[in-house]
Amino acid sequence: MSTSREQTSGPDRCGFVPPYVLRHLAASRPDGCGPRTLLADQRLREHREALPPGATLRTTALPAAPEAAAWTVHDAGGLEQLPGTPVRAAGQPATGDPAVDEAAAGIEATLRFFAEVHDRASYDGAGAPAVVTVHFGRDYANAFWDGTQLVFGDGDGEVFERFTKPLDVMAHEFGHALTQATAGLVYEGQPGALNESVSDVVAACVKQWLAGESAADADWLVGEGLFRPGVQARALRDMAAPGTAYDDPRLGRDPQVGHLDDFVVTTDDNGGVHLNSGIPNRAFVLAARAVGGRTWEGAGAVWHAALLSGDLGPRTDFAGFAAATVSAAERVLPDHVETVRAAWRDVGVEPGRPSTGPAGQGPAATGVVEVRRSGGFAGTRVVARVDLADLAGDPRGDELVRLLTERDVRAEALGAGREAAGGAPQPDRFSYAFVLDGEEVVLPEQALTPSLQRLAGLVLDLGSTR
Structure with missing residues (x-):
């Protein structure tokens, strides 16, 4: 197996909608967006697997953006070719295309959050230009970070809205870029679940920062507003109550878990990265609420410091990540070290000990x-x-x-x-x-x-x- 998986999360293409949701959609609506999105994802996967080491998914050279543009939005025009045609860059006026202008607002707000809150220039800390593509594919019901850029589908207009519509989807995908540039968590198993969780943490912090909400007032929903009216779904994930975000015949029931006792062992979804991310998600919410105040100044600052600490590696597990946040709290929030430790213990994770589940019997296994x-x-x-x-x-x-x-x-x-x-x-x-x-x-x-x-x-x- 290629060692590149140890070095970066990028080549695994971090999708916002889990594959099990898309498969449920495909089974309930064979003519809907589920089959088309799964086929598009399969084509991308096959293309990626055929590429030589170090190559990207781009089918054309990236056009030059205006000099010093912090971000550029491209239009794929319904095709599955990246990056598409550049249509708007930083400093340019709105185009009137909702997806383009939503993406522009989302990436601009996310970059501003990192600059003002964390004094960080883009995801790599060195001001890397953010490349965004919208109108990807036909009825494509997903969004992803492909290792070099952010990509958004238009949804199907029946179950899913545009993936640019909820701003926190943009922040979530940007979070994958941040993880790739810092901890480099591989996108599988417990490291992959942490990779997903970090992106949800970024999404929550940006969303709350823009709304001026405290940890106590926040709804902790990720992807709120992504679903069309009539779909029984509050969002795609509920960080505070994993497993409760949706229950709809077309989507199925939210299968996320929120405690290590319920850890799902599976070969699906890169080892259950979207299922088990509910465990560190809930730990973050518990820490944020216990610390109090504004999340991005409390638990958010701790998690960000942990990412940049050098204490994490590509295959860090839940316990290793928890230990890194406890260590970061000693530097960032010394009065709340035990608060952070307690939050992890409340979800069954003992910081610093291998996350193998209760009584040494391993996590609850299925399949x-x-x-x-x-x-x-x-x-x-x-x-x-x-x-x-x-x-x-x-x-x-x-x-x-x-x-x-x-x-x-x-x-x-x-x-x-x-x-x-x-x-x-x-x-x-x-x-x-x-x-x-x-x-x-x-x-x-x-x-x-x-x-x-x-x-x-x-x-x-x-x-x-x-």
Whole structure:
């Protein structure tokens, strides 16, 4: 697997709407935006995977913006080509196009927030120009940071509004750029959930700053106003009460969790990054409310200091991030160190200790992993299926859960299949089929990475004795 995943969150393309929401939409409305957005995301993923190391998703060279422009908005014109045509830059008047002007207002406010509150010039701290694209794709129901720029779809006009309409969507995506430039949290498992949570924290701080709200008065909703009238949804996420933002036949019910006891182990959604981000989200809200006053001056300042502290790495887990915020509080809010520590403990995370769940049994696990081994000298075939929910208390199960939590094994399997030399099965060696979250990847024995070898061994061992 490429080591670039250790270095940046960018190549994983951080989407605002989780894939499970889009799949539910596709099932309930086969002719709606869900299938089209999923197909667009698949095309982007395939394009990205085909790129050489270090390349970006751009299909054309980025046009030159006006000299010293802090931001530029581009129009993709309904195509899936980036960056599109430049239509407005900093200092230029409104165009009359709602999406363009909303994006301009959103990026300008977000940059101003970081400049005035954190004395930070853009996401990299060095004044990097912010590149924004609107009108991406047809009925595209998502927004994302692709490692170099911010991209927004128009929604479908039935379930989703324009993704430029709620200003905090812009701030959220900008937060991914900030994380990429600072902690570099990989977009999978617990680090990925922290990556998502940091973006929600940025969104909440910018939203409250613009409204002049205190932590006590804020609604803590992310993506409020994103849904059309008639959709049973207050927002896409509720940071204060994860799992309560929406309950609609077209969207399903909000599945976010807010405590480590409920941590979801899955190979979907890059290891549940949108599901489990509710845990650090709720910790942040508890800290912000307990500190009191204005969030961006309290808990927001602590979280920002933690990002810049150097205490975080690409694979920092919940406990490591919690420890970094406690350390940052000692410098930024020394009177509230225990307040921050208590907020994390209230969501089941002990700062500085591995976030493996209660009683050392690992987080609550869901899903089924299947491994099929065939071939070899004897030509035998073995099938083993393991339900992750049944593994509590088994040391081998704990190891399997950790392996699935800490690594994106599906992506690793796909990468191994692409990168293996001599990818065809070799004489008298085994072939392995991995079925992860319903998707099958077949690999010859020589293509297995050490973690995939261990995964196969654990599943075959557990499956043969259960």
